[in-house]
Amino acid sequence: xxxxxxxxxxxxxxxxxxxxxxxxxxxxxxxxxxxTSSRVSLRWNIALSHVLSDAQRTLLLQRLTSHVxxxxxxxxxxxxxxxxxxxxxxxxxxxAKLIQHALRPQKPRVATKPTAGSKTRRIQSKIxxxxxKKLRRVIEE
Numbered sequence: 269x270x271x272x273x274x275x276x277x278x279x280x281x282x283x284x285x286x287x288x289x290x291x292x293x294x295x296x297x298x299x300x301x302x303x304t305s306s307r308v309s310l311r312w313n314i315a316l317s318h319v320l321s322d323a324q325r326t327l328l329l330q331r332l333t334s335h336v337x338x339x340x341x342x343x344x345x346x347x348x349x350x351x352x353x354x355x356x357x358x359x360x361x362x363x364a365k366l367i368q369h370a371l372r373p374q375k376p377r378v379a380t381k382p383t384a385g386s387k388t389r390r391i392q393s394k395i396x397x398x399x400x401k402k403l404r405r406v407i408e409e
Contacts, residue, residue, distance in 0.1 A: 287311040293347040307347040310359040315340025
């Protein structure tokens with residue numbers, strides 16, 4: 269059984285909601301790679317989680333669409349280390365960072381006025397373009 273995963277002071281994912289599976293890793297490593305299952309796959313179902321509020325669930329499903337597989341499930345694969353223990357710790361850390369980042373409130377965009385310099389550059393480029401097009405015209409006599 270997995271230990272609980274601390275996301276922030278208000279959110280802790282119970283270990284019972286995390287599903288960890290292992291498989292053989294690819295890449296270099298000689299005989300060690302061929303006989304040990306060091307690749308870790310970590311699954312967590314956002315849609316079925318009991319610790320999330322409806323607002324958090326909606327926010328996570330919106331912001332993590334590229335990471336969600338199936339019916340609201342996040343799947344992470346980690347095989348960067350030769351040790352299954354280290355890969356398991358890395359997977360848990362990555363999941364925590366992913367959720368923290370997705371739940372962080374986004375700053376509202378403040379509309380700003382264009383600077384005087386950007387206005388003059390825009391006008392100058394329009395004038396230059398106009399001159400180029402005028403030079404292409406055929407002079408009819």
